[in-house]
Amino acid sequence: RKEVEQDPGPFNVPEGATVAFNCTYSNSASQSFFWYRQDCRKEPKLLMSVYSSGNEDGRFTAQLNRASQYISLLIRDSKLSDSATYLCVVNIGGGADGLTFGKGTHLIIQP
Amino acid sequence: DVKVTQSSRYLVKRTGEKVFLECVQDMDHENMFWYRQDPGLGLRLIYFSYDVKMKEKGDIPEGYSVSREKKERFSLILESASTNQTSMYLCASLGRESYEQYFGPGTRLTVT
Numbered sequence: 001r002k003e004v005e006q007d008p009g010p011f012n013v014p015e016g017a018t019v020a021f022n023c024t025y026s027n028s029a030s031q032s033f034f035w036y037r038q039d040c041r042k043e044p045k046l047l048m049s050v051y052s053s054g055n056e057d058g059r060f061t062a063q064l065n066r067a068s069q070y071i072s073l074l075i076r077d078s079k080l081s082d083s084a085t086y087l088c089v090v091n092i093g094g095g096a097d098g099l100t101f102g103k104g105t106h107l108i109i110q111p
Numbered sequence: 112d113v114k115v116t117q118s119s120r121y122l123v124k125r126t127g128e129k130v131f132l133e134c135v136q137d138m139d140h141e142n143m144f145w146y147r148q149d150p151g152l153g154l155r156l157i158y159f160s161y162d163v164k165m166k167e168k169g170d171i172p173e174g175y176s177v178s179r180e181k182k183e184r185f186s187l188i189l190e191s192a193s194t195n196q197t198s199m200y201l202c203a204s205l206g207r208e209s210y211e212q213y214f215g216p217g218t219r220l221t222v223t
Contacts, residue, residue: 043217046211
């Protein structure tokens with residue numbers, strides 16, 4: 001079983017719609033969780049951390065479900081500029097070498 | 112404000128050549144990483160370093176070595192490049208008390 005799994009997509013979504021995708025992780029001892037965004041031919045950049053209580057940053061909401069071992073990312077009122085690949089990152093070991101990346105979900109916002 | 116830089120954006124080398132990829136960060140971070148990213152395979156950790164002169168193998172270290180002589184610089188070395196090492200190489204750094212990895216812009220290496 002892979003440690004961090006994401007649906008690769010692509011998710012084709014009309015502008016203005018709400019889109020959500022999940023990421024599952026296999027290690028129940030995982031301690032920290034993040035969403036990174038990667039634009040085409042660019043490096044990944046941190047979008048937001050995922051806290052146990054959930055967190056919101058503008059149109060983006062991230063949630064953690066420890067019981068079912070997944071994290072989610074919800075994007076409301078999607079913009080063309082939201083088109084990117086969204087990488088789920090889980091720290092399965094606690095140390096710097098425990099950061100494990102999912103393969104990413106490709107999102108395309110269509111006009 | 113550039114934080115992590117890599118020596119080349121694009122590189123073309125021949126099979127058997129020795130290849131050096133350089134990464135420099137200006138944030139005084141203890142941890143530095145080398146990943147490769149391939150379509151369908153995502154980011155895979157090659158090596159990481161948690162301090163000067165310290166290194167740890169990642170998930171796919173075969174065919175690679177690294178050097179960390181100074182805190183700000185982390186080098187990836189392909190001793191004898193092979194075509195299956197054609198890839199995008201990404202360097203990243205992470206502070207000891209931080210949780211955000213900063214990535215360099217990547218080096219797209221082609222081995223012919």
